[in-house]
Amino acid sequence: MGGRRAEETTLSEVSELAEQEFEANPFGPHHDPVGSDPIKGAEQNPTDQPELVQLLTPEGERVEHPDYAIDLSAEELQALYRDLALVRRIDVEATALQRQGELGIWASLLGQEAAQIGAGRALQPDDMAFPTYREHGVAWCRGIDPMSIIGLFRGVDSGAWDPIETKFNLYTIVIGAQTLHAVGYAMGMQRDGGQGACLAFFGDGATSQGDVNEAFIFAAVFDAPVVFFCQNNQYAISEPIEKQTRIPLYRRASGFGFPGIRVDGNDVLAVLAVTRRAMEAARSGQGPTLIEAYTYRMGAHTTSDDPSRYRLASEMEAWKLKDPNERLKAYLVRSGQADAAFFEAIEAESDELAARIRKATVEMPDPEPASMFDNTYAEITPELAEQRDTFLAYQAGFSDEASHA
Amino acid sequence: MGGRRAEETTLSEVSELAEQEFEANPFGPHHDPVGSDPIKGAEQNPTDQPELVQLLTPEGERVEHPDYAIDLSAEELQALYRDLALVRRIDVEATALQRQGELGIWASLLGQEAAQIGAGRALQPDDMAFPTYREHGVAWCRGIDPMSIIGLFRGVDSGAWDPIETKFNLYTIVIGAQTLHAVGYAMGMQRDGGQGACLAFFGDGATSQGDVNEAFIFAAVFDAPVVFFCQNNQYAISEPIEKQTRIPLYRRASGFGFPGIRVDGNDVLAVLAVTRRAMEAARSGQGPTLIEAYTYRMGAHTTSDDPSRYRLASEMEAWKLKDPNERLKAYLVRSGQADAAFFEAIEAESDELAARIRKATVEMPDPEPASMFDNTYAEITPELAEQRDTFLAYQAGFSDEASHA
Amino acid sequence: MNTVTLGKALNMGLRKAMEDDPKVLLMGEDIGKLGGVFRITDGLQKDFGEDRVIDTPLAESGILGTAVGLAMRGFRPVVEIQFDGFVYPAYDQIVCQVAKLHARSRGRLPMSIVIRIPFGGGIGAVEHHSESPEAYFAHTAGLKVVACSNPVDAYWMIQQAIAHPDPIVFFEPKRRYWEKAELDPDATPEPLFASRLVREGSQVTVLAYGPMVKTALQAASAAEEEGISVEVLDLRTVSPLDMGPVLDSVRRTGRCVVVHEAPSNLGLGAELSARITEACFYDLEAPVLRVGGYDTPYPPSKLEEDYLPDLDRVLEAVDRSLAF
Amino acid sequence: MNTVTLGKALNMGLRKAMEDDPKVLLMGEDIGKLGGVFRITDGLQKDFGEDRVIDTPLAESGILGTAVGLAMRGFRPVVEIQFDGFVYPAYDQIVCQVAKLHARSRGRLPMSIVIRIPFGGGIGAVEHHSESPEAYFAHTAGLKVVACSNPVDAYWMIQQAIAHPDPIVFFEPKRRYWEKAELDPDATPEPLFASRLVREGSQVTVLAYGPMVKTALQAASAAEEEGISVEVLDLRTVSPLDMGPVLDSVRRTGRCVVVHEAPSNLGLGAELSARITEACFYDLEAPVLRVGGYDTPYPPSKLEEDYLPDLDRVLEAVDRSLAF
Numbered sequence A, B: 001m002g003g004r005r006a007e008e009t010t011l012s013e014v015s016e017l018a019e020q021e022f023e024a025n026p027f028g029p030h031h032d033p034v035g036s037d038p039i040k041g042a043e044q045n046p047t048d049q050p051e052l053v054q055l056l057t058p059e060g061e062r063v064e065h066p067d068y069a070i071d072l073s074a075e076e077l078q079a080l081y082r083d084l085a086l087v088r089r090i091d092v093e094a095t096a097l098q099r100q101g102e103l104g105i106w107a108s109l110l111g112q113e114a115a116q117i118g119a120g121r122a123l124q125p126d127d128m129a130f131p132t133y134r135e136h137g138v139a140w141c142r143g144i145d146p147m148s149i150i151g152l153f154r155g156v157d158s159g160a161w162d163p164i165e166t167k168f169n170l171y172t173i174v175i176g177a178q179t180l181h182a183v184g185y186a187m188g189m190q191r192d193g194g195q196g197a198c199l200a201f202f203g204d205g206a207t208s209q210g211d212v213n214e215a216f217i218f219a220a221v222f223d224a225p226v227v228f229f230c231q232n233n234q235y236a237i238s239e240p241i242e243k244q245t246r247i248p249l250y251r252r253a254s255g256f257g258f259p260g261i262r263v264d265g266n267d268v269l270a271v272l273a274v275t276r277r278a279m280e281a282a283r284s285g286q287g288p289t290l291i292e293a294y295t296y297r298m299g300a301h302t303t304s305d306d307p308s309r310y311r312l313a314s315e316m317e318a319w320k321l322k323d324p325n326e327r328l329k330a331y332l333v334r335s336g337q338a339d340a341a342f343f344e345a346i347e348a349e350s351d352e353l354a355a356r357i358r359k360a361t362v363e364m365p366d367p368e369p370a371s372m373f374d375n376t377y378a379e380i381t382p383e384l385a386e387q388r389d390t391f392l393a394y395q396a397g398f399s400d401e402a403s404h405a
Numbered sequence C, D: 001m002n003t004v005t006l007g008k009a010l011n012m013g014l015r016k017a018m019e020d021d022p023k024v025l026l027m028g029e030d031i032g033k034l035g036g037v038f039r040i041t042d043g044l045q046k047d048f049g050e051d052r053v054i055d056t057p058l059a060e061s062g063i064l065g066t067a068v069g070l071a072m073r074g075f076r077p078v079v080e081i082q083f084d085g086f087v088y089p090a091y092d093q094i095v096c097q098v099a100k101l102h103a104r105s106r107g108r109l110p111m112s113i114v115i116r117i118p119f120g121g122g123i124g125a126v127e128h129h130s131e132s133p134e135a136y137f138a139h140t141a142g143l144k145v146v147a148c149s150n151p152v153d154a155y156w157m158i159q160q161a162i163a164h165p166d167p168i169v170f171f172e173p174k175r176r177y178w179e180k181a182e183l184d185p186d187a188t189p190e191p192l193f194a195s196r197l198v199r200e201g202s203q204v205t206v207l208a209y210g211p212m213v214k215t216a217l218q219a220a221s222a223a224e225e226e227g228i229s230v231e232v233l234d235l236r237t238v239s240p241l242d243m244g245p246v247l248d249s250v251r252r253t254g255r256c257v258v259v260h261e262a263p264s265n266l267g268l269g270a271e272l273s274a275r276i277t278e279a280c281f282y283d284l285e286a287p288v289l290r291v292g293g294y295d296t297p298y299p300p301s302k303l304e305e306d307y308l309p310d311l312d313r314v315l316e317a318v319d320r321s322l323a324f
């Protein structure tokens, strides 16, 4: 069967490779097959390496970037840290609740806090966000009660928040579909004089879906006020990023004629700065931007997943050194912008939040059975009403007499 | 409703604009919104203009290109001219037959002869071609009887040729679907040690389909031996290329990590040279290339279409100066590689071919009615056999007694 | 009163809907300058501008996906799918998003989208241009599915569909685009989700929708000459079904034939047969019979007359029903 | 003889098929190192290599479209769709290419593709993970559709499907993946497109497939305790239907209930009802009754027990049938 492709390297070889490259190039193991291709077309020999916008090193040192300045007060920095810490706590608590059987499943954001808070805090009131199923951090920034999200994963509904009021769309589980919704919504903003822009979230795996690429096309052709925010957490469930692309994802945008940029997704300041700028460009009529937030899924894909089947612990260890929360904490401490009391207060607030979540989850009522007939249509159809009535009569029968079983 | 987008320019304004730019930049009216975008990511400021590979000027002058040399004998050049002339004649004849009611519809290749013959003659025996519905010129190169194609448009079948034997897939009418088939077939070649590569044809409009972009992704990720050949004939039915993309199409490839190149699609020598090279790269394990053959649909989209609704005659006039057939003819004459007798012989051969087509079309038998039940499955299912038997009995009834109507 | 074709009636209905509500947008391939390949949107871009009559990139999923976003924002997108066979790239957006977002959001997200699909055969076209995919949509909870059969309905139904809050797949009988009728724009239309008795009869009920209504009526006329009295209903709404008039009729006639172009297996005839039989078990003199396309891909056009139900096949089924 | 789960039986069947024919390839998301989210392909990439067990990009249309190309080249791709609700992006490739290429090419292009879809509810999942889309495929000429209900069938049917020349949508009852049975790999399997009588009875015939076979059998046991004799057929093949055993049974019992999880409207129950009524019109004591999912989107999992047919709803229909 061989064929032309290189023989499969073993798992340990892959990981060795990855780790070697990891040292040499912190921005990922991708080389540039375009540059070295023997067929030479115009503009096919970029010499620059993927550039990663970073404002805070993994060690918590503040660095400058020529294009992306940010100047935040101690309070603002503390607020960001609070966000990071609290959404992590929500996540930890939800994961625990799933383990205890309270939730059907949970999709953890562990490791992606900075990407989500940086993006979420770049949103302005008129903007509209389109999440996948993992953007609990963005939801937090939009003021969504974590219980609404937990309810979804518990199976009581598909998300209890009001997507119009909160300007945070419902979670979309079919990979990539929401990117087109974001473009359409942005086209609506163009047409009704809206002042905002859309921020569309998706993963590295999602970039392979036709829908996401069509979203790029529509956005570019219509100059739609939308920013595409790809959290490249290195995996689509078990598949490493190499199964989706040959080259860094941010470069996809150039093929569609709009800017793409890679940002250190574990650096909340850089994500905030880059997203702000892209959203501002979108709001002011300059069309779409693709942001690739380069990050890492520190947990399993969901609580149903077992990452030990497909990745090595050492990879995780390397990424732990880049922990987004620790990074900001180190900076706050190092620069004297937060003291022990601050962190203790956050810790206490986290504990409270966790306790509230635990209690509210366990007490969350099941939905009314007949509610499943509601909202299929704006007004129930006669035939569906008949099904509902039969169902209700059938249910009533059970409360009266003993069941067959 | 205004919104942020520029007010619509009127039809005549558009055409003026187009013609102004036409003079200034023979490679099309596309500017480069990436380069001037205020958000500066890595590698987002290409300075080069779209480069168009050309070996023969519209006036029929032979020019050199640093990367694409070609050296053909007078016989070879004459053979190419014969191809161009004969496929044009097939096309003209089929169009006439449609007008006479002999065909349901016809999709003309007028103006795209060089793109198709250049690509078709780059194919080697092991290669496999995946056409859309307009590649009559490529079919010709693969030795397909024009009557097989005419039969499809007459409505007797969906293409009578053997796609495996001729290495020319059936026409695919759902836009873009065949590009994935080409990638899959190429993955098969990788797996069974095949020596060829696939050549996937599609139009400018097709580049907007999810399938085509997914084909780019699969080809890139699997390093599949496939070349994507886009005939940018400036229109998808009535929609000009600006409705599909902001930037030149060949650049799409760079976003997926493989080379893209724009070739003068009305220059058969350049198309041949560029396609040969890309196919050779694919065959030798270097993965996909995107070729954009920049050309023009000189006829209507199909015989059902009325281009006067959406484009100006002057645009056509401008493109007539770039006629692919005239161009090679001018070169042959100018360089003394063909004389009047040669062109007369081709003319005579064309007349014969046209006569054969006319006769064969008019005489083409209708298919057997019951044949519609064949080949739905490898072996007819009992329930379908029952439907067929009922149908046959019902038909037999008609030959016996008078019909109700 | 003017005499208009079905295609023109749709065009007039679309124009009226756009005048009535500035949130109505048209989207699709070639619907602008060209006016659509069937000219249904002829002149509308000129009068309402490119922002409201949008020539989209060639990507059906993109069209439906952006329509979803526009609907979320309060617009009422009316999407044209160029031909029946090209709706499938958008199937995911239709089934998972358009159909489900109202329920997913518990009514918070409006999803007022009309998906116009010219459907059915009989125009001598190549593959994918003659299909009848309505059952796929009727089986999808959250969608509504209607089909017009004549110019008057076309004019009113398209406006009603656009004004309706739920997503509607709107099937247009493409081979009837050129059929004419008198249209009175001041008349009071019938409701959208109502079936209509179009010819009274006493012996057999024939149910049809879209292009087959004309065929059914022709069959009824032919039957009359043979002394058989056939009642014809134009279903108009395919999902939800308006069973009232259907059951009334079948209870009277005791016999029923369902006609559609779509393949028989799991076509609308199956559902109608199941419901009618359950509701009229003791009234039926014969099983509900089905006249549909065969369970093969739509054939090359030289064979379509053999494939498509015609008045002879309808009459044959009427005879079979009467023979029970 | 070993005791195996349904999931393991599929895994063994796939392995056997790959050993028997080097042209068999597996394709899908996460089917390699992970072995698929349900572990159905566990260990196969390790043993057959990345060229034969292919982790694809996350794009269902891409998966099916490349599978078509591989099939043209003579391979036999077996495609895994991760969950029922994620097949729709591939719908166009399935309906317009996979289903039609054999006919389009007049038999010249082999299209031996198996599309494996874990389907149905009952596992407490979020949206799109519990659907039953089989009717969409059964309505599509050119496809065949089967569903296994137990480990023994799973083992044989997957091998038979892979060896079969036509494209087959192979539904796996995901909530039964962990059900166990004795498997004898030396036994002679039943044919793929054959229904099977799984419990004899005299009063009412219950038809089911996939996950609902177990439910139907439970209902039959419960009915027996009440003195009602229920016959159960496992359809196994959903398209083409194997009507012989069905009609035999219904002619004997005179009553029939069809059970499936899919929404009732235009579900398999509709087609079975139509065919049975036409064929057994004078034998039926009651109309064919249907027990299906309701015509709503699949509800949040806390409500799925209310949504899904269970033995009580089957019994209720049996009672209703007997009351006619």
Ligand SMILES: Cc1ncc(C[n+]2csc(CCOP(=O)(O)OP(=O)(O)O)c2C)c(N)n1
Binding pocket: A134, A173, A174, A175, A202, A203, A204, A205, A206, A207, A233, A235, A236, A237, A297, A301, D029, D058, D060, D082, D086, D089
């Ligand atoms: C259309 C579709 N196919 C498959 C799935 C199953 N699935 C759920 S998440 C996932 C991986 C997504 O990866 P990525 O886009 O990188 O996002 P991440 O989960 O890493 O945040 C897959 C394949 C799905 N939800 N939708």
Ligand SMILES: Cc1ncc(C[n+]2csc(CCOP(=O)(O)OP(=O)(O)O)c2C)c(N)n1
Binding pocket: B134, B173, B174, B175, B202, B203, B204, B205, B206, B207, B233, B235, B236, B237, B297, B301, C029, C058, C060, C082, C086, C089
């Ligand atoms: C999926 C799909 N949508 C719509 C159509 C209808 N249609 C046929 S050709 C065409 C335009 C194609 O344009 P392009 O790709 O540029 O190819 P060209 O016809 O110019 O060669 C359209 C929209 C189709 N065949 N398939």
Ligand SMILES: [Mg+2]
Binding pocket: A203, A204, A205, A231, A232, A233, A234, A235, A236, A237
């Ligand atoms: Mg990911």
Ligand SMILES: [Mg+2]
Binding pocket: B203, B204, B205, B231, B232, B233, B234, B235, B236, B237
């Ligand atoms: Mg074109």
